[in-house]
Amino acid sequence: MINSSSNTEDIHLNDKTNTSLDLAMADKTFKYVIVGGGVAAGYAAREFAKQGLNAGELAIISKEAVAPYERPALSKAYLFPESPARLPGFHVCVGSGGERLLPEWYKEKGIELILSTEIVEANLSAKTLKSASGAIFKYQILIIATGSTAIRLSDFGVQGADAKNIFYLREIVDADQLVEAIKTKKNGKVVVVGGGYIGLELGAALRMNNFDVSMVYPEPWCMPRLFTPAIAAFYEGYYAKKGVTIIKGTVAVGFTVDANGEVKEVKLKDGRVLEADIVVVGVGGRPLTNLFKGQVEEEKGGIKTDGFFKTSVPDVYAVGDVATFPLKLYSELRRVEHVDHSRKSAEQAVKAIKASEAGKAVEEYDYLPYFYSRSFDLSWQFYGDNVGNAVLFGDSSPESATHKFGSYWIKDGKVVGAFLEGGSPEENKAIAKVASVQPSVENADLLIQEGISFASKV
Template structure:
């Protein structure tokens, strides 16, 4: 027999943390609530990853940004969950759900039963392979979605300071990644197909203000074009990128792939 709970929250993102706090406020009994997450840490405020986490000075680390500090509530650390009798099943992938029998099956073949299931899996980042991009598995292509991604990006910035980076995507995360890179001493070129940055939110006038500021910090914008191919070396690292509307290649030491589009 596997474990059984009254309420199971499937997913360990921001929603799970805030939901747990509300359950505690409404007096859920110890042992009745379980959070299952593929991540190895309890829920945290994800926006911190593209902000304080990547700063060269005064950087923030967990547990500083566990939920629910985003709205001024208490910080839900592992100790908090333990004190309130909430089970954290971390580093766990669910491979099957039987809604009739009210059971979940983990990748380790453990069965977890529930009376109420809250699905809060959030979204995942789109990866280059899904667009049919060749050499998308190169070692120096980075994404930013979770704390592991942020850690890898930070390590790369430290190791490759003085190199160059290309940020693919001109949305919110792309802009914040570019800011973090130049702040850490890494020259950045931003590539995106729109006519200005954050096209879904900014008017051309607002975008111009931000682009001018970024340009003053050394960021180069290449707009109205898309990446068409990578060129990698024998070590499996990308060293140049081809753009569909430009004939020449742009060399760099590592690349950040960043796109605000998320697939549920």
């Protein structure tokens, strides 16, 4: 679990001690360069250190000012009203139960952390990267770990979308700005635009901060890419019980701004107008592939790779959100946006790189899709594929004291996906096994009756 204890040390200052100025790095050459400083970069660095690395061989170039950290903390414990998570408490790799990699760790391993440095040009044939200040970085092997960027309402020309106090959450800078707004607009009104991961987690966090929260999304239920209507009904009912107002089937089409440039109202397509001191937008992300357009093969919105995360360009790998890779379990290419895949794909790419150098081989990436979320006192996990017919089991009443229920997805007579709210570690392992093994099932009613015990027997 993420360490959210009172590590209040200001990492924004501390990391600067390990930051090299752009100009000092001009025309510097590295054996390996990771472009992007998110979760994937941190886990790749740890794997490089594990596999064997000489000082000065690896550089991580990040436009953020801090060493790689566990991004999911930003929409969860970072915003808690009591004992909030702060860096250095959630640097990678604590999110998966590993050692926390502080800025000093990179220095000890001879890894150059080049922070506050945005790469604006990549020449894959020349093996060079150019920063915003004109510094040139040369490499032998490149790992693209640029992740995603938040889709903004201003991209669609929404009126007033550039107002102050309209927030997106992707980086720690965004989270810090939101924390300041929470302090400034104490006990005010918040409108959350979007009913996906970010919307649900931030809606809960802001309600815990005693804000009057309204959530607005166009779909007929929340988390439509994963949840069935029956699963969503529980969360919508639970949020309503916690005092969150849910408004479905409409979108924000404009914002009213006051004389200070701050948002005051959210105009909805259905004609309603909502008062707002803070607006948080979570309407999805876009993989950051622009630097490599026309230089590397793309598919399904990402950079196409093989089972070792090699791209179509020799010595160039792509991991995490930007990679479209062969999902062995389902024999198809997919792009997966989730921290679990970011961690594991980064490790796989480094293992493949080091094995290739040693004239050895590694197994192709064999990934079981996994998603999870935590909000209020709720916690769910999902494994596998949410295709076919879904059956619901357990007690899914929002009024329930246990919040324990789940769902199985059945396709072609096999269980291909499993979801569980309120499961124990053992039960979560059991549903993961079900999704991986894909046991046959003849009677869907039996699944409903047996519930989690079905998974425990597989």
